[in-house]
Amino acid sequence: MTEHSHGRELRADARRNRERVLRTAQQLFAENGLGVSLDEIARQAGVGPGTVHRHFPTKEALYLAVAIDQLEQLVAEAKTLAAAEDPAALFTQLARMIAMGAQNVAVKSALIAAEFDLREAAPQVAADLTREVAGLLDRAHAADAVREDVTVDEVMALVAGAFAAIRHANAETSKKRSAHLAQIILDGLRPR
Numbered sequence: 001m002t003e004h005s006h007g008r009e010l011r012a013d014a015r016r017n018r019e020r021v022l023r024t025a026q027q028l029f030a031e032n033g034l035g036v037s038l039d040e041i042a043r044q045a046g047v048g049p050g051t052v053h054r055h056f057p058t059k060e061a062l063y064l065a066v067a068i069d070q071l072e073q074l075v076a077e078a079k080t081l082a083a084a085e086d087p088a089a090l091f092t093q094l095a096r097m098i099a100m101g102a103q104n105v106a107v108k109s110a111l112i113a114a115e116f117d118l119r120e121a122a123p124q125v126a127a128d129l130t131r132e133v134a135g136l137l138d139r140a141h142a143a144d145a146v147r148e149d150v151t152v153d154e155v156m157a158l159v160a161g162a163f164a165a166i167r168h169a170n171a172e173t174s175k176k177r178s179a180h181l182a183q184i185i186l187d188g189l190r191p192r
Contacts, residue, residue, distance in 0.1 A: 078129065
């Protein structure tokens with residue numbers, strides 16, 4: 001998402017700074033929650049506070065940018081998996097989606113509280129992710145690696161439900177517990 005919020009191409013150094021801020025914010029939010037200040041994010045990213053505020057005038061803008069960046073990462077990962085032609089790649093992708101969501105539940109909660117819907121805020125990226133998952137699902141269907149009655153809309157709903165299950169079980173901070181819950185959900189997609 002280098003141009004989404006700017007309407008123009010960023011210079012290479014500005015793009016690198018923005019990327020560092022996003023990665024640092026993602027890590028700090030996952031580790032320390034949303035109370036991390038923009039100034040601390042700037043310090044950890046090795047940029048000045050003005051750089052952070054120029055790219056992200058509010059914390060909500062940063063939350064949204066982090067979430068959209070994560071969706072873009074998932075789209076790229078799905079494309080890589082699609083190129084590998086593994087019929088079980090769907091399960092790898094869904095596990096990645098659930099893990100990323102579990103790690104960043106605080107950001108997702110903040111967006112919900114601010115009444116941001118990623119499907120509305122970044123419709124193209126959300127559509128790209130759904131399309132890539134649909135391609136992986138089609139391949140899994142063709143190989144009988146997934147239940148034949150499962151649709152992409154149901155798969156995406158299960159991923160969203162997995163976030164709620166992980167949050168309900170207070171498993172956001174335990175990769176092992178959240179991965180176990182994800183596996184239970186994903187097992188339900190396998191053929192009977």
